[in-house]
Amino acid sequence: MHVNIVGAGIIGLAVAFELESRAHTVTLIDPAPGQGASYAAAGMLAPAAETVWGNGPLHQLLAASNAAYPQFIERIASATGQRPDYLQNSTLVVAAEPADREALHELAELQISLGLSAQKLLPSQARKLEPALAANISGAVLCQDDHQVDPRSIVKILLEHLRPHLVEERAQALVTDGKRTTAVRTASGRILEAEQTIVATGLGTLDGLNELPLRPVYGDILRIQGPAGPPLITRTIRGIVHRKQVYLVPRRDGSLVLGASVREDRQQAVNIGAMHLLLDNARKLVPGISDCTLNEATARARPATPDDRPLLGRLDPGLLLCTGYSRHGVLLAPLGATLTADLAHGHQSHPLHQAVDPHRFANAT
Ligand SMILES: Cc1cc2nc3c(=O)[nH]c(=O)nc-3n(C[C@H](O)[C@H](O)[C@H](O)COP(=O)(O)OP(=O)(O)OC[C@H]3O[C@@H](n4cnc5c(N)ncnc54)[C@H](O)[C@@H]3O)c2cc1C
Incomplete structure (x- = not known):
């Protein structure tokens, strides 16, 4: 089968x-591959720490995809000869103030009740694990199964591998025969025919696609360089500081990712106030970041849905939708790819298909 x-x-x-590993041929169409939300993402693979109240079956999606990650990485490594920067080094969530500790412990109870790995620690126990933590943190939770990957490494490796199949153009419109999508028309007028077309455009759109329940949720995120010598921290540290979230993700090369704001103001450039707050809050948890240097500040929009779950399903006999990954696209990539490839084959037997059905909002009204 050939798939766009x-x-x-x-x-x-x-x-x-x-799809390629299932022996199909593919054409990828994108004028700026890898430059959307995926370029900004920190790459936290955090099924426990990302589970909050009111997200329904989202935690099942996150946990299933996290469990699939080691095999996803192995398959990429064996197909391409290059290994993405994947670290199974756990996550420590810390609270700055006593009120933050209450919120943190309440969330930990929820996470534990859902079978996720979240273990309450005393501040002294947390500081034994991560001596760079501030002396006055008020509580901590260790999420043993929450790991990280550098999303840029996955994108770079897969893009190199798939480059022969890439058409570096904007897809202008879906072409149909009245019953099914049969092709994609590019901005230059090329018609690319395929038995199946999959729309994975994040927030991007194209003619012929109905309006989707998506909105941009911007995030500012910094990449900083740690001090020379031993790394400042050895695992991801997420914090709640005066009810605001902040995180530091240490990379193998000594750099750190510091994120991320959550803005719905449609401002595309990095926001100074948001950046200031991130730095201030991160410094309250790990004072040593004051000695780091700034490598990069980036802002991108997350393709967010009303319930933070993706929109993944069939739109017509030749068309599948696979977008709306909100704040979890890096974590959900292996599961999303499997579910989408199953659908392209006509299988919809996975128990999680219903949770991502793109028609679920229409059905609810
Ligand atoms: C600051 C920040 C931090 C994040 N941190 C994490 C994290 O720690 N963990 C996690 O799991 N997720 C995280 N995310 C979320 C994650 O980045 C997204 O869910 C994920 O990148 C979505 O991937 P995507 O491929 O659907 O979208 P994108 O990466 O946006 O890719 C969409 C692509 O479609 C192309 N496109 C659009 N329109 C068209 C068209 N008409 N024709 C052709 N091509 C088109 C674009 O050029 C783009 O390359 C974060 C996001 C942000 C912004």
């Missing part, structure tokens, strides 16, 4: 890789 995949962010690339 519109959009080559981490989701489109993971889907293309999955």
Whole structure:
């Protein structure tokens, strides 16, 4: 079978890789591959720490995809000869103030009740694990199964691998025969025919696609360079500081990712106030970041849905939708790719298909 995949962010690339490994041929269409939300993402793979009240079956999706990650990485490594920067080094969530500790412990109870790994620690126990933590933190939770990957490494490796199948153009419109999507028309007028077309454009759109329940949720995120010598921290540290979230993700090369704001103001450039707050809050948890230097400040929009779950399903006999990964696209890439490839084959037997059905909001009204 030949499949068009519109959009080559981490989701489109993971889907293309999955289809290729099932012996299908693919055409990837994207004028700026890897430069959307996937370029900004920290790459936290945090099924426990990302589970909050009121997200329904989202935690099942997150946990299933996290469990699939080691095999996803192995398959990429064996198909391409290059290994993404994946670290199974756990996550420590810390609270700055006593009120933050209450919120943290309440969340930990929820996470434990759902079978996720979240263990309450005393501040002294947390500081034994991470001596760079501030002396006055008020509580901590260790999420043993929450890991991280550098999403840029996955994108780079998959893009190199799939480049022969890439058309570096905007997809302008879906072409139909009245019953099904049969092709994609690019901005230059090329018609790319395929038995199946998969729309994985994040927030991007194209003619012929109905309006989707998506909105941009911007995030500012910094990449900083740690001091020379031993790393400042050895695992991801997420914090709640005066009810605001902040995180530091240490990379193997000594750099750190410090994020991320959550803005719905449609301002595309990095916001100074948000950046200031992130730095201030991160410094309250790990004072040593004052000695770091700034490598990069980036802002991108997360393709967010009303319930933070993706929109993944069939739109017509030749068209599949695979977007709306909100704040979890890096974590959900292996599961999203499997579910999408199954649908392309006509299988919808996975128990999690219903949780991501793109028609669920229409059905609810
Ligand atoms: C600051 C920040 C931090 C984040 N941290 C994490 C994290 O720690 N863990 C996690 O799991 N997730 C995280 N995310 C979320 C994650 O980045 C997204 O869910 C994920 O990148 C979505 O991937 P995507 O491929 O669907 O979208 P994108 O990466 O946006 O890719 C969409 C692609 O489609 C292309 N496109 C759009 N329109 C068209 C068109 N008409 N024709 C052709 N191509 C088109 C674009 O050029 C783009 O390359 C974060 C996001 C942000 C912003």
